[in-house]
Amino acid sequence: MKGFFLVAAGLxxxxxxxxxxxxxxxxxxxxxxxxxxxxxxxxxxxxxxxxSLLFQxxxxxxxxxxxxxxxxxxxxxxxxxxxxxxxxKAGKTDFLQxxxxxxxxxxxxxxxxxQIICKTPFALTQTDLLNRSRKTEYAVSLTARQQQLYRQxxxxxxxxxxxxxxxxxxxxxxxxxxxxxxxxxxxxxxxSVQKQYxxxxxxxxxxxxxxxxxxxxxxxxxxxxxxxxxEKEAFDExxxxxxxxxxxxxxxxxxxxxxxxxxxxxxxxxxSGAINPGDQMIAIQQPGQSAITVVGSPFNTxxxxxxxIKSEKLVLTVKKPDGxxxxxTLFKERFLTEEDEEDLVQGYVLNGTKKIGYISIPDFxxxxxxxxxxxxxxxxxxxxxxxxxxxxNIEGLIIDIRFNGGGSVQEAIELTGIFIDGGPVAxxxxxxxxxxxxxxxxxxxxxxxxxxxxxxxxxASASELFSAALQDYNRALVVGTPTYGKATGQIILPxxxxxxxxxxxxxxxxxxxxxxxxxxxxLTGKTAQQQGVEPDVILPDLLQSIxxxxxxxxxxxxLNTIEANKYYKPLPGVTKADLQTTARMLIDTSxxxxxxxxxxxxxxxxxxxxxxxxxxxxxxxxKQKQTLFAEYFESYKPVSQFKVDNHQLxxxxxxxxxxxxxxxxEVKTFISSDPYIQICYKLxxxxxx
Numbered sequence: 001m002k003g004f005f006l007v008a009a010g011l012x013x014x015x016x017x018x019x020x021x022x023x024x025x026x027x028x029x030x031x032x033x034x035x036x037x038x039x040x041x042x043x044x045x046x047x048x049x050x051x052s053l054l055f056q057x058x059x060x061x062x063x064x065x066x067x068x069x070x071x072x073x074x075x076x077x078x079x080x081x082x083x084x085x086x087x088x089k090a091g092k093t094d095f096l097q098x099x100x101x102x103x104x105x106x107x108x109x110x111x112x113x114x115q116i117i118c119k120t121p122f123a124l125t126q127t128d129l130l131n132r133s134r135k136t137e138y139a140v141s142l143t144a145r146q147q148q149l150y151r152q153x154x155x156x157x158x159x160x161x162x163x164x165x166x167x168x169x170x171x172x173x174x175x176x177x178x179x180x181x182x183x184x185x186x187x188x189x190x191x192s193v194q195k196q197y198x199x200x201x202x203x204x205x206x207x208x209x210x211x212x213x214x215x216x217x218x219x220x221x222x223x224x225x226x227x228x229x230x231e232k233e234a235f236d237e238x239x240x241x242x243x244x245x246x247x248x249x250x251x252x253x254x255x256x257x258x259x260x261x262x263x264x265x266x267x268x269x270x271x272s273g274a275i276n277p278g279d280q281m282i283a284i285q286q287p288g289q290s291a292i293t294v295v296g297s298p299f300n301t302x303x304x305x306x307x308x309i310k311s312e313k314l315v316l317t318v319k320k321p322d323g324x325x326x327x328x329t330l331f332k333e334r335f336l337t338e339e340d341e342e343d344l345v346q347g348y349v350l351n352g353t354k355k356i357g358y359i360s361i362p363d364f365x366x367x368x369x370x371x372x373x374x375x376x377x378x379x380x381x382x383x384x385x386x387x388x389x390x391x392x393n394i395e396g397l398i399i400d401i402r403f404n405g406g407g408s409v410q411e412a413i414e415l416t417g418i419f420i421d422g423g424p425v426a427x428x429x430x431x432x433x434x435x436x437x438x439x440x441x442x443x444x445x446x447x448x449x450x451x452x453x454x455x456x457x458x459x460a461s462a463s464e465l466f467s468a469a470l471q472d473y474n475r476a477l478v479v480g481t482p483t484y485g486k487a488t489g490q491i492i493l494p495x496x497x498x499x500x501x502x503x504x505x506x507x508x509x510x511x512x513x514x515x516x517x518x519x520x521x522x523l524t525g526k527t528a529q530q531q532g533v534e535p536d537v538i539l540p541d542l543l544q545s546i547x548x549x550x551x552x553x554x555x556x557x558x559l560n561t562i563e564a565n566k567y568y569k570p571l572p573g574v575t576k577a578d579l580q581t582t583a584r585m586l587i588d589t590s591x592x593x594x595x596x597x598x599x600x601x602x603x604x605x606x607x608x609x610x611x612x613x614x615x616x617x618x619x620x621x622x623k624q625k626q627t628l629f630a631e632y633f634e635s636y637k638p639v640s641q642f643k644v645d646n647h648q649l650x651x652x653x654x655x656x657x658x659x660x661x662x663x664x665x666e667v668k669t670f671i672s673s674d675p676y677i678q679i680c681y682k683l684x685x686x687x688x689x
Contacts, residue, residue, distance in 0.1 A: 406461025
């Protein structure tokens with residue numbers, strides 16, 4: 001009897017804690033709406049339309065693939081669709097309690113269904129169709145859910161089995177082999193999905209309440225974000241210069257995949273350009289040891305493994321967003337010493353018929369400890385590298401900001417100032433008042449030769465400000481594919497409705513709000529918001545059909561044009577038509593870009609298909625085609641027009657470090673084998689008079 005009362009008391013405490021958690025969540029949700037009304041550049045009215053948007057976005061976020069809720073659940077929850085604004089105002093928790101209970105019940109049912117499904121071998125040769133519709137369709141019954149889950153799990157089995165067959169294609173007709181492989185992977189799959197369901201249930205209350213607050217914030221725009229303290233600390237770390245062991249931050253998505261989240265400025269991965277946020281971690285290998293597969297491993301296990309690695313280097317296998325895999329060697333490097341700070345951004349000399357500098361900038365980081373003077377930010381580091389490259393007598397410069405998702409707007413302004421002789425750089429507008437000008441206050445420029453800026457669909461925010469400013473001044477040729485299309489500025493504030501912008505820094509709290517407070521405009525009065533920066537020269541990109549942009553986000557808002565800045569004076573610039581002709585000729589005669597066209601056509605045909613055939617032969621044919629593309633792109637080596645060299649100061653440092661020399665050689669190989677850099681080198685050659 002005593003045990004019963006202890007259990008009952010524990011349950012009561014648990015329920016009380018959960019109720020308080022729900023109550024706190026609604027308080028935070030209300031505070032988000034009040035702060036948005038106070039600070040957001042374009043706040044939405046907090047009404048029934050907002051409630052409907054919040055409802056739809058939350059249900060989608062909580063069950064992105066329609067694999068948790070049933071149709072009857074959504075129908076039941078529809079009663080709250082236009083009441084969430086009132087619930088938030090009143091601090092009522094009916095919706096949160098209801099949706100959390102349903103969500104957890106359905107996850108438990110999925111766990112049971114997965115166990116039932118995996119008791120029987122999957123019929124790999126039997127035709128089943130996997131729904132590829134982008135529209136979320138909820139199962140109408142548990143029987144329909146079981147059929148849906150069966151197809152999803154069958155895909156996972158076929159994916160694993162066909163990976164083996166890609167190495168041994170002759171075994172596809174060996175039933176004994178495929179049956180054996182199916183049994184092995186079915187057992188592994190069940191273990192993996194059960195771990196996933198267990199993680200979901202263990203963290204369900206915290207995940208769903210945080211998700212609700214973040215969805216409230218996202219209703220204003222995709223970049224207004226609810227940030228518990230640990231997320232703010234991770235954000236601060238990622239935009240500054242605090243070192244990590246291998247300079248790698250990673251996270252776990254809702255499906256249990258371990259994804260690269262950020263690369264620490266100055267790390268070998270950051271400088272190589274071979275690994276990017278969003279890449280999936282597949283395996284980790286230390287020197288002299290077998291590779292350890294991390295697919296399906298819990299986040300804590302992978303985190304512990306990374307923290308305990310004692311060797312100076314490791315080989316990380318990652319899967320890129322386009323499905324290709326790449327092995328990247330990461331090296332331990334020290335951070336925040338004078339010697340290391342000089343190498344946060346690394347410049348190289350492309351030594352051919354002309355000497356042309358090359359600098360890759362993965363993000364616009366800044367120095368948290370010296371924000372008043374910007375001593376160790378991105379712009380200052382780039383300026384130091386340019387000075388070193390000028391001593392090598394470079395005649396032109398390539399700045400590579402592909403995959404650069406942004407960072408400090410101030411750093412982007414200062415970086416622009418390196419190439420212009422002072423003056424306006426961009427315009428911005430807050431909710432109240434007239435547009436203001438962002439200026440480079442320093443007269444003179446560090447580099448006056450031809451400049452080319454490389455961009456793609458992952459170049460965003462501060463990257464777009466920088467490339468647009470140089471384009472408006474005719475100071476650089478912008479080359480690549482249209483950029484992401486984010487032209488807004490955010491600040492991080494404590495979640496406190498009593499603060500002002502002046503008192504915010506002094507306020508400490510457990511929760512913060514990253515909120516969009518300004519809109520960015522080009523000197524011409526146009527904006528990159530939802531449109532991106534259109535390159536002067538288009539180079540087809542392998543990811544252009546895959547990448548999502550700002551305009552694809554449901555809550556992204558539009559901006560109207562404003563008056564052009566009256567004080568900026570564009571330079572004469574280069575004849576872009578001649579450069580476009582050169583690029584087109586190089587593209588038309590390149591097998592690499594022809595293959596990109598083939599991949600794009602194939603990918604679009606796949607995307608337009610309403611369903612996907614789940615048979616061993618069909619999935620194998622799909623994987624073969626995918627692998628042929630991947631192998632071609634991974635192995636492609638253009639005839640290089642240049643040798644990649646270091647500047648003299650870098651050469652001296654490399655003499656003292658075998659580890660850095662190995663890392664440096666990998667970066668140089670990557671640069672020389674990049675077909676886009678090869679074309680850009682040709683274009684800068686043409687720009688040099």
